[in-house]
Amino acid sequence: MAQTLSSPSPIEALPMEVILEIMEVMGPADLSNFGLVNKRFYHIFTDKRAQILLKILRNCPELELLLHLYTANQNNFLPDRMLHPLTVTFSFRPDDAPEDKVFLTRNPVAWKNGKIVCPEKIKLNVFDLMALAQLVKVIDWWVEIYPRLRWRDHPEDRRCLKSDEESRLRKAIARWWLYSHYFHGNYWRNTHAPKKFELDARLHHVRILTTQEIHELDDLLGIMYETISKDLCSSPGKVNREMGSVVELIPWGKNGERHPAIVNTYMKLDPELLKYFLEHCYRYSKEYLITAITNSTHDLLFDRETLSMSIATVLEERSILDPDRPKTIPPMGIIAEDRANADECEVWNHDAWPTGFPPITKEQLAEQPSELPVRLVITLLKQLAGCHRNRSKSVATTLGLTFTTFLFLSQDPVRSIQNNLSTSINILPQVDISHAIEVHPSPHLPPPHRT
Amino acid sequence: MADNSMVTLMAADHIEIQATLQAVKQCATLGTMLEVLDEQQTLGLPIPVLEVSGEALKKVIEWCEYHREDMVVETEQPGVAAQILTSLPQWDTEFFANIGDKDLLIKICNASNFLEIPLLLQYSIFVIAQALRGKSTEEMRAFLNIENDLTPEEEQKIREDNAWAMPQN
Numbered sequence: 001m002a003q004t005l006s007s008p009s010p011i012e013a014l015p016m017e018v019i020l021e022i023m024e025v026m027g028p029a030d031l032s033n034f035g036l037v038n039k040r041f042y043h044i045f046t047d048k049r050a051q052i053l054l055k056i057l058r059n060c061p062e063l064e065l066l067l068h069l070y071t072a073n074q075n076n077f078l079p080d081r082m083l084h085p086l087t088v089t090f091s092f093r094p095d096d097a098p099e100d101k102v103f104l105t106r107n108p109v110a111w112k113n114g115k116i117v118c119p120e121k122i123k124l125n126v127f128d129l130m131a132l133a134q135l136v137k138v139i140d141w142w143v144e145i146y147p148r149l150r151w152r153d154h155p156e157d158r159r160c161l162k163s164d165e166e167s168r169l170r171k172a173i174a175r176w177w178l179y180s181h182y183f184h185g186n187y188w189r190n191t192h193a194p195k196k197f198e199l200d201a202r203l204h205h206v207r208i209l210t211t212q213e214i215h216e217l218d219d220l221l222g223i224m225y226e227t228i229s230k231d232l233c234s235s236p237g238k239v240n241r242e243m244g245s246v247v248e249l250i251p252w253g254k255n256g257e258r259h260p261a262i263v264n265t266y267m268k269l270d271p272e273l274l275k276y277f278l279e280h281c282y283r284y285s286k287e288y289l290i291t292a293i294t295n296s297t298h299d300l301l302f303d304r305e306t307l308s309m310s311i312a313t314v315l316e317e318r319s320i321l322d323p324d325r326p327k328t329i330p331p332m333g334i335i336a337e338d339r340a341n342a343d344e345c346e347v348w349n350h351d352a353w354p355t356g357f358p359p360i361t362k363e364q365l366a367e368q369p370s371e372l373p374v375r376l377v378i379t380l381l382k383q384l385a386g387c388h389r390n391r392s393k394s395v396a397t398t399l400g401l402t403f404t405t406f407l408f409l410s411q412d413p414v415r416s417i418q419n420n421l422s423t424s425i426n427i428l429p430q431v432d433i434s435h436a437i438e439v440h441p442s443p444h445l446p447p448p449h450r451t
Numbered sequence: 452m453a454d455n456s457m458v459t460l461m462a463a464d465h466i467e468i469q470a471t472l473q474a475v476k477q478c479a480t481l482g483t484m485l486e487v488l489d490e491q492q493t494l495g496l497p498i499p500v501l502e503v504s505g506e507a508l509k510k511v512i513e514w515c516e517y518h519r520e521d522m523v524v525e526t527e528q529p530g531v532a533a534q535i536l537t538s539l540p541q542w543d544t545e546f547f548a549n550i551g552d553k554d555l556l557i558k559i560c561n562a563s564n565f566l567e568i569p570l571l572l573q574y575s576i577f578v579i580a581q582a583l584r585g586k587s588t589e590e591m592r593a594f595l596n597i598e599n600d601l602t603p604e605e606e607q608k609i610r611e612d613n614a615w616a617m618p619q620n
Contacts, residue, residue, distance in 0.1 A: 009596040010557040018564050025580040038600050042609060145584060154557065163537035217606070301513040 012040075015325075019044050024055035027140045031056065040368060050092055053129040054102055057136065062216040063168045065103045065174035066135050071122055072181055082182075082356065083117040083208065085110065090129065094207050112357050138272045139173050149430070150335055161335070171213070172220040177271045179307050183269035186298045194313045196320070196368070197360055202306055204356035206314040207230045211348040215332035217377045218311050221267070224274075229263045231278055232293075238310050266293060267305035273297070317358050318351060320368065458485075460512065461497040466505025474515035474601060484549035502565050507558035514559075514571055521570075536577050545577045553594060554581070 085107035190206030330340030
């Protein structure tokens with residue numbers, strides 16, 4: 001039933017071009033709602049759909065990453081194809097002159113390893129723009145709930161994100177999504193851990209980032225680990241306390257021992273799938289939820305996430321190739337409180353490897369240090385495991401470990417060693433290992449967990 | 452006329468507002484009007500701004516007075532429209548926060564469009580979009596005090612036809 005209001009709204013007096021401009025600065029989700037407010041807005045929305053979507057998409061700092069995600073396909077696993085430069089255009093009509101096309105991203109021709117690299121040219125239509133807007137809506141959702149996740153333990157400190165924080169978050173989410181799509185999804189998955197100085201598409205995704213961007217991504221993964229652990233992989237249950245039994249969230253996995261393995265497996269879910277399960281997990285029983293998650297991705301239980309390993313590997317490559325690099329990296333999280341000042345962070349913003357491979361010579365490769373004795377790592381990490389999260393984070397920072405690597409190593413050191421992860425620790429030069437005894441781990445990996 | 456001389460503006464509801472000439476020149480519409488009019492014959496007469504209410508005009512002039520030293524942004528200046536706005540400067544944030552009344556905010560937006568003040572228009576559009584952020588269609592209608600002239604059947608059909616864009620709930 002139509003509402004009757006006493007006086008007309010001043011927005012009725014706004015001319016169409018101003019309404020259009022308001023629509024253009026909205027996110028896709030808000031735009032969808034705004035377009036349904038009344039007939040006038042709906043007609044503006046439908047008549048100018050392509051124009052509005054273009055403006056919205058071009059306002060997104062993560063657009064280029066989303067274009068890579070949207071155009072991702074199996075061929076990108078061929079040599080030199082992963083994250084190949086793109087030039088993406090849009091034309092309002094098929095018969096538009098070339099000069100009338102709109103560039104969504106435009107990469108110049110470049111040289112790569114002595115070969116000329118021409119960007120792949122892709123033309124989008126209005127349906128592609130709609131599909132891209134759907135991806136943006138998913139990122140909008142994560143941006144919306146991020147303060148709840150970041151200030152989970154201190155809701156009194158919760159606040160909206162500032163524009164620079166939101167920009168960092170959006171890009172980090174898009175990078176995580178892109179990595180998940182290629183290496184945690186339905187393409188063939190490499191079950192071996194990434195190794196230093198090898199041609200590996202997984203490392204390519206991280207090597208093209210600056211150290212600052214890698215740390216922002218790592219910060220996001222830390223939050224995601226906690227989110228999956230507490231919001232998805234925990235169920236309410238009775239716990240006996242001194243004052244009697246109380247209901248608490250109990251982590252999945254026998255006595256919590258297998259919990260990290262479960263979380264690391266579910267960390268393969270991409271942002272869209274994870275959003276879906278986080279939204280619906282309270283409606284379903286644990287058994288149903290496990291079945292649904294397991295069936296969401298091909299062979300989900302077969303392996304665990306590798307992004308944290310790729311991050312650790314690339315950071316170690318950088319510390320090896322640049323001996324003058326400071327041993328202590330300042331905090332460079334997404335939120336201002338989790339970052340050093342701009343000058344300190346800026347130092348770490350120019351060390352990306354745009355070719356996706358480290359600038360290493362054969363001589364440098366031959367001079368690589370020997371493997372880290374594993375017993376030392378196991379002892380050290382077992383001692384560190386079980387620390388409070390904040391304490392753990394500071395310990396990880398002090399040791400030069402990224403937070404997710406630390407979590408992964410400290411909670412499951414034996415498997416980490418078996419996955420050759422011990423070599424990805426930056427503490428190697430700082431620890432006296434002369435008396436350590438070499439331990440050879442079993443070559444057989446434990447079977448994937450059954451949730 | 453010197454830039455610091457005072458000009459009187461008369462709003463739609465006959466409220467008169469004093470402003471410096473420099474501030475008035477932030478409004479392209481009024482700036483052009485002052486250039487065209489014969490200065491000798493119009494000196495001291497109030498300039499009619501009949502499309503804008505006194506309440507909105509007062510706030511617009513307050514903004515213009517603060518920004519009177521700023522370079523006037525040309526509407527057709529290339530790049531202005533394409534500029535991505537992610538946050539407002541501190542003074543402008545406080546200016547819009549102090550407005551409080553959403554109807555007044557929309558009136559300021561309309562006035563800045565009529566008076567051709569590109570920066571104020573861009574800022575007010577941004578603030579309106581931010582105010583609508585995260586709201587459902589019903590909440591937007593309530594916020595904007597706007598009538599729903601779509602029948603439930605029409606609304607349902609639109610949702611079905613545009614499932615790609617519509618919220619799932």
